[in-house]
Amino acid sequence: MKISIVGLGLIGGSIAQGLKSKHQITGFDPDKNTQDQATKSGINIASDLNTCVKDAELVIVAAPTTQSEEILRELKKINFAAIVADICSVKAPLLIAAQGLNYVGTHPMAGSNEAGFSSANKDLFIDAPWAVSVVNETNKEALAAVINVICELGGFVVPVDPHDHDESVVLSSHLAHVVASAYAKSVGESEFAQLAQLLAGGSFRDLTRVTTSPAERTAEIVWPNRKSLSRVVENLGENLAKLQNLLDQGSQADIEKFLASASSLRTISDATLANVKNKQGNKVVSKIDNLVSDFLKYSKSRVIASDFSITNSEVSYLVNEI
Amino acid sequence: MKISIVGLGLIGGSIAQGLKSKHQITGFDPDKNTQDQATKSGINIASDLNTCVKDAELVIVAAPTTQSEEILRELKKINFAAIVADICSVKAPLLIAAQGLNYVGTHPMAGSNEAGFSSANKDLFIDAPWAVSVVNETNKEALAAVINVICELGGFVVPVDPHDHDESVVLSSHLAHVVASAYAKSVGESEFAQLAQLLAGGSFRDLTRVTTSPAERTAEIVWPNRKSLSRVVENLGENLAKLQNLLDQGSQADIEKFLASASSLRTISDATLANVKNKQGNKVVSKIDNLVSDFLKYSKSRVIASDFSITNSEVSYLVNEI
Incomplete structure (x- = not known):
């Protein structure tokens, strides 16, 4: 062809x-x-x-x-x-x-x-x-x-469907990129940033990998979806606020429940792809x-x-x- | 020995x-x-x-x-x-x-x-x-x-120093774990969660890997540091709110600036370890x-x-x- x-x-x-x-x-x-x-x-x-x-x-x-x-x-x-x-x-x-x-x-x-x-x-x-x-x-x-x-x-x-696609990649890709950057920013702003960088284990490495993508390209990619992205960023902020409340007022069991409720997403995705x-x-x-x-x-x-x-x-x- | x-x-x-x-x-x-x-x-x-x-x-x-x-x-x-x-x-x-x-x-x-x-x-x-x-x-x-x-x-x-260590792993590990879970929760709550799970690329995979850790173990690990963790979760929430404001009111160049400001953390960590x-x-x-x-x-x-x-x-x- x-x-x-x-x-x-x-x-x-x-x-x-x-x-x-x-x-x-x-x-x-x-x-x-x-x-x-x-x-x-x-x-x-x-x-x-x-x-x-x-x-x-x-x-x-x-x-x-x-x-x-x-x-x-x-x-x-x-x-x-x-x-x-x-x-x-x-x-x-x-x-x-x-x-x-x-x-x-x-x-x-x-x-x-x-x-x-x-x-x-x-x-x-x-x-x-x-x-x-x-x-x-x-x-x-x-x-x-x-x-x-x-x-x-x-x-x-x-x-x-093209509209469903756009809403979905906001979640699977664009949100992941901006959350990784917000995480890296928060670590970087701390007085303990340098020691945290030395104590980089698997979770740090996983969360920061996509932050090394060219910022220009990522901005270009997320920009057309900014309205949907703003909405899911807000939802994530609400989930973080819930978590903060559990850390301040809840129990260890509450934290465990919060973490457990999030684990099936990746498992199901992996199983389907397998x-x-x-x-x-x-x-x-x-x-x-x-x-x-x-x-x-x-x-x-x-x-x-x-x-x-x-x-x-x-x-x-x-x-x-x- | x-x-x-x-x-x-x-x-x-x-x-x-x-x-x-x-x-x-x-x-x-x-x-x-x-x-x-x-x-x-x-x-x-x-x-x-x-x-x-x-x-x-x-x-x-x-x-x-x-x-x-x-x-x-x-x-x-x-x-x-x-x-x-x-x-x-x-x-x-x-x-x-x-x-x-x-x-x-x-x-x-x-x-x-x-x-x-x-x-x-x-x-x-x-x-x-x-x-x-x-x-x-x-x-x-x-x-x-x-x-x-x-x-x-x-x-x-x-x-x-033991105190500096505890503040640092809150950033390098505990925050990474709970943010990954909050991300997965937000994706899971969306009506587009299933399609997002099918459209799982590198960013989704990186952000969700640690959510498959046993919730009981992660809760046990973060619990003793919950006060510091609550504080950095709050700071991350503020960074997400800033980002949301840029998505709502700012320009593509503003988003690019936000993303670029976060990229050095991982690069410096990698270079030191190399x-x-x-x-x-x-x-x-x-x-x-x-x-x-x-x-x-x-x-x-x-x-x-x-x-x-x-x-x-x-x-x-x-x-x-x-």
Whole structure:
């Protein structure tokens, strides 16, 4: 397949590395250094957006959110007719920007505290959940092509409604980043910060890892979701206030209860992902004509889909419900 | 050396496993199942505390805080004269319980979300910071013996004042645990919790890992420090409120500034530990007579010490200041 990738940072670069042995890849990135690095690693680089997407059967837009919206608008201007996908961490605003295109919004739940093409690697998406946004207008061939690429990269497919996706990543990703930073700030402000840094054990290391992500990138990612993020930050503040009250007025048993009530979230997530990795799940065999309507149903019932086999007439895969 | 280990959970068990090839180890644990497991793995088990500590040159108390305080009082009752150490996550209360004993308080910054002797392993402490509490009354031979054991287990020594230690682990460990739980609670309370669990990427995984630790153990660990913990939880709540204000009223650049201000904490901690692992640092050669007074100074200037060589007259080691 002729695939064009617009934006060759960590995500776009990793997609290019992962697909180049199977597809005819053309990349574009405005950064000269990135162009040189990508060329050196054997990726064909176009000089501008129009040249990059010419003749492409699938265009993957892998730029920051604001630039991705602009690129989608550029593609509309030239009446681009082939399939367009993106990888942005918000999906509802992108859907609006993509109106009129043959578009499928996606979001890989993989990354690194590193950034740029130099950190890209073809294995970045192995066993990673990858959100695929579906709406009534989604085209079945476009959806199938995007699922194929995700599977080739080693990812698992999570069908999502774009609005539900945006609310969910506020919890699973954006809140995690800002809470980690608030934790690090509070530690840093203490007169005992230096000794705490020396006494860094597993809990400190886990809580602070994401604070080393580039602040510019994280701010860019959370900004479009700031309203929802503000609301969940407030909720977290209320939970911390409850905890403080238990520390001041409650018993050791109360603290234990508070901690125990929080532990199932990760356990359930791990167990579901383990099933998917071990190729366990309910096998679905369906007509390709039903792909979009099936995915629309899944986008409300919270499943992760894997092990796809897609032909012109039929599609089979495993689903795990959470 | 004849070393007795009282309490054979994850920490005590791992110490026993790590020292059994070099020392004559006797263990005691009230749990019958633990006794059987430890015996099977080649550790000599005593039937009670008194039998366990009889003839010991060093006793390491590796029980939960409340039990450890009781064990120290038991040892005082029998006028136990050899060296006594503990591994509790608070040091000031233990110092009081140990008054009259030849005592050195310690706290290894290593652990796991698992618990019990079955999870113990001799490599648990490799490259782990290990707090060693020093006060005017600390005996130099006792301090040297404890340092030796920590080095044999692969750990690095962080000399601490017991009160400073307690304030610092509230930040580096206890706050991290309760914040992770509050984060998981807030995610779990949302109507989008299930989708968030499916879209679990690196940030979600990092933030929730410690929530799978046994709630009973974490509650037991944080409880003695609840006053300090309440204070830092409040400070974190204030930082979250500031962040919320920036999300509501500020700009993307404000969010970026907030995130950037938090990133150095982990970077500095990593860089210091990397120096220690690579055997870089300032070499100190000193008389063994100065060991306690040198450590008292370090306990205020925030150093991590490694690569010890201790004889009857001299001690040499590397120090890295943060």
